[in-house]
Amino acid sequence: MSNSVATEISKRAAVAARAVAKLDEKEKNAVLQLMADAIRKAQDDILAVNKKDVDAGKEKGLSEAMLDRLQLDPERIEGMATAIEEIIELDDPVGQRKPFTIRPNGLVVEKMRIPLGVICMIYEARPNVTADAGALCFKSGNAVILRCGREAIETSKAIAAALHQALRDSNLPEDVITVVPDPDRDLMLQLLKQDKYIDLVIPRGGEGLIHFVSDNSKIPVIQHYKGVCHLYVDKDADQDKALDILINGKTQRTGVCNALEGLLVHKDIAEDFLPKAAAKLAAKDVIVHADNFSAKYFENGDVITDDEFGEEYLALEIAVRTVDDFEGALDHIDRFGSGHTEVIVTENNLTAARFIREVDSAVTMANASSRFSDGGQLGLGAEIGISTSKLHAYGPMGLEALTTEKFVVTGTGQIR
Structure with a gap:
């Protein structure tokens, strides 16, 4: 049964994708504005449904990080609507051409951006993904199938209902944005086999889900x-910069993938810097796990072994290590980093340049908080996800990452 349901959902999305691909930028932007307006109008309905999801999540014992991602308030709903309006302001990549070459026989070869087709998003307790992914996929000319986790399914349906109203008002099929009504895992497995209709899968959630x-x-x-x-x-x-960046990166919002989970300090400044860091972290009730050398600077610091570094705490916890030199920091990041975001604080431009060049990570930063590793903060508009693999995208994914390129060849009758 689930196989036929998955096939039908995927097939309908593929048909809807062709309808979106025909729209020009002005037409898509008009629909997106209707989507933003519809989300604002539906705020009370969305919040009422979200409260039920949050209450159910608390009863099930969801972690604070999961509950933080799940819970909506008027500010977050306005943020969803505003994010859609920011997407309106972005240049539409679809149809953009760039010269490639002119062949000796006179053939003009170009590359043109085109939609991917149908994108399947699989996510857990992140109802905002429904609006973000729906809008980004629509602007980039794609249809999207949204498979939400059980924790946020009703909230996602409520958000999708607002988006569907905008689609109906624009004489477009609702299948442009589909929320899978049943979070059953077997149905998800069947969706993952629909390679005839679905072109890309983007999972967002815990490590177990993505594996x-x-x-x-x-x-x-x-x-x-x-x-x-x-x-x-x-x-x-x-x-002083380092302390500000540390506290912002660790404590501004803990349950997100761009929060800091590790602090590395050069041994030459450790005796001066670590007591300052300890005071700042203690003021924010951050639990510290540290190597033997660093732990003595933190009251009740938890000494951990080498194999215990590399944890994603998603909480007010951080791992601290003192390193002998720059190479020691790079070795630690190479072993324990996840390829997401790595930050250096230094006034030495050559050292900063080496860090940016040599660290293997989707985003590298010098003298800025890791919390800026986000599509919106980097100018992409609302992001659909972050890729730590290098194909087909790397780092925060915006509109352009939801398209591909085809070759366009123009001739005057040449034959080979």
Whole structure:
């Protein structure tokens, strides 16, 4: 039964994708504005349904990180609507051409951006993904199938109902944005086999979910297993900058993949910097796990072994290590990082340049908070996800990452 349901959902989405692909930028932007307006109008309905999802999540014992992602309020709903309006302001990549070459026989070869087709999003307690993914996929000319986790399914349906109203008002099929009504895992497995109709799968959630999707999909998968982000405080760091970046990256919002999970400090400044960091972290009730050398600077610091580094805490916890030198920091990041975001604080431009060049991560930063590793903050508009694999996208994924390129060849009758 689930196989026929999955096939029908996928087939209808593929038909809807062709309808979206025919729209020009002005037409798509008009529909997106209707979507933003519809979300604002539906705020009370969405919040009422979301409260039920949150209450059910608390009864099931969801973690604070999961509940934080699940819970909506007027500000977050306005954020969803505003994010759609920001997408309106972005240039539509679909149809953009760039010269490639002119052949000796006069053939003009170009590359043109086109939609991927049908994208399947699989996510857990993140109802905002429904609006973000729906709008991004629509602007980039794609249809999207949204498979939400059980924790947020009713909230996602309520958000989708607002988006569907905008589609109906624009004489477009609701299948442009489909929320899978049943979070049953067997149905998800069947969706992952619909390679005839679905072109890309993007999972967002815990490491277990992403491994499960990657292991079972016949369709290409964008992978992002976890976010273990480090801050390396170099011997030439401005320590006030480093403290601000540390506290912002760790405590501004803990249950997100761009929060800091590791602090690395050069040994030459450790005796001066670590007591300051300890005071700042203690003021925010951050639990510290540290190597033997660093632990003595933190009251009740938890000494951990080498194999215990690399945890994604998603809480007010952080791992701290003192490193002998720059190479020691890179070695630690290479072993324990997740390829998401890595940050250096230093006033030495050459050291910063080396860090940016040599660290293997989707986003590398110098003297800025890891919390900026986000599609909206980096100018992409609302992101659909972050890829830590290098095919087909790397880092935060915006509109352009939801398209591909085809060759366009123009001749004057040439034959080979």
